[in-house]
Amino acid sequence: MVKCPQCGFETPLVGSWQLAKTKRGKEVYLAYEVEGDELKLEIKEGMAPEGNVSRGDGVCLKCGAHIPNDEVVKQIRENEKERMLAVALLNSGRGGEGIRCAF
Numbered sequence: 001m002v003k004c005p006q007c008g009f010e011t012p013l014v015g016s017w018q019l020a021k022t023k024r025g026k027e028v029y030l031a032y033e034v035e036g037d038e039l040k041l042e043i044k045e046g047m048a049p050e051g052n053v054s055r056g057d058g059v060c061l062k063c064g065a066h067i068p069n070d071e072v073v074k075q076i077r078e079n080e081k082e083r084m085l086a087v088a089l090l091n092s093g094r095g096g097e098g099i100r101c102a103f
């Protein structure tokens with residue numbers, strides 16, 4: 001989690017919102033919504049949106065501000081905050097392929 005220098009929101013930096021993909025091509029992803037200062041997450045099926053970090057630069061999920069890499073590195077160095085967003089379990093048992101996801 002990195003604090004946005006523009007709005008102060010603690011935004012996660014996620015390279016890919018996709019949680020899992022089965023051999024049959026079913027994709028499960030984490031959908032997000034920002035309500036006030038709260039990050040709401042939901043597990044959905046379908047195409048995942050693009051992540052909000054690339055080449056070390058981040059984008060605030062709340063205000064869309066660009067968070068430059070040196071700011072990301074500085075914050076991680078000073079106060080690394082990690083948060084588990086979700087867990088995906090892939091099951092390829094007899095009943096066919098299944099994906100179970102949980103927060």
Ligand SMILES: [Zn+2]
Binds near residue numbers: 006
């Ligand atoms: Zn922001």
